[in-house]
Amino acid sequence: MNLSIKVEIKTLPGSEGLELPRRMSELASGYDLYASVTEPMTLEPGSRALVPTGIALAMPAGLEAQIRPRSGLAFKHGITCLNTPGTIDADYRGEIKVLLINLGQDPFVINRGERIAQMVFQTVPDTDLIQVEELSETVRGAGGFGHTGTK
Numbered sequence: 001m002n003l004s005i006k007v008e009i010k011t012l013p014g015s016e017g018l019e020l021p022r023r024m025s026e027l028a029s030g031y032d033l034y035a036s037v038t039e040p041m042t043l044e045p046g047s048r049a050l051v052p053t054g055i056a057l058a059m060p061a062g063l064e065a066q067i068r069p070r071s072g073l074a075f076k077h078g079i080t081c082l083n084t085p086g087t088i089d090a091d092y093r094g095e096i097k098v099l100l101i102n103l104g105q106d107p108f109v110i111n112r113g114e115r116i117a118q119m120v121f122q123t124v125p126d127t128d129l130i131q132v133e134e135l136s137e138t139v140r141g142a143g144g145f146g147h148t149g150t151k
């Protein structure tokens with residue numbers, strides 16, 4: 001598969017000297033996002049913060065970007081995205097920000113230029129909600145929430 005979609009990116013004031021988001025290996029799904037903080041930011045255990053990335057995007061209709069945690073930060077420090085996956089709408093032109101939360105036991109310092117999360121592009125189909133009186137039947141029906149058991 002060789003599908004390439006152009007996404008416009010703009011760097012914002014305050015992001016001088018930071019790298020553009022990039023994929024760290026040839027086939028990586030996510031573009032790592034860099035913290036565009038001016039001063040180191042300390043996240044105390046249990047606290048959350050909106051971290052600027054210094055970038056804004058314009059992607060074509062039918063695309064969204066998801067902001068996802070980095071597993072290394074989650075595993076080593078308990079740092080994750082509170083609203084994971086964060087949704088970046090195709091019509092959003094503001095700065096992309098990352099809502100981090102510290103679920104670890106120690107304060108975590110976010111330094112300028114640190115890779116704090118990753119951004120994955122996804123297609124979003126064009127859909128219409130059609131209101132009906134009855135839904136089509138399925139074997140599952142309304143069963144859910146563990147309905148099929150654990151084994």
Ligand SMILES: O=c1ccn([C@H]2C[C@H](O)[C@@H](COP(=O)(O)OP(=O)(O)OP(=O)(O)O)O2)c(=O)[nH]1
Nearest residue numbers: 067083086087088089090092095096097098099
């Ligand atoms: O992790 C995130 C999530 C969202 N956004 C930006 C882009 C997105 O398009 C916009 C709105 O996000 P969302 O729809 O999740 O938030 P909301 O609470 O529904 O706000 P709104 O009423 O503005 O849609 O905020 C981010 O920068 N980072």
Ligand SMILES: [Mg+2]
Nearest residue numbers: 087088089092
């Ligand atoms: Mg919304």
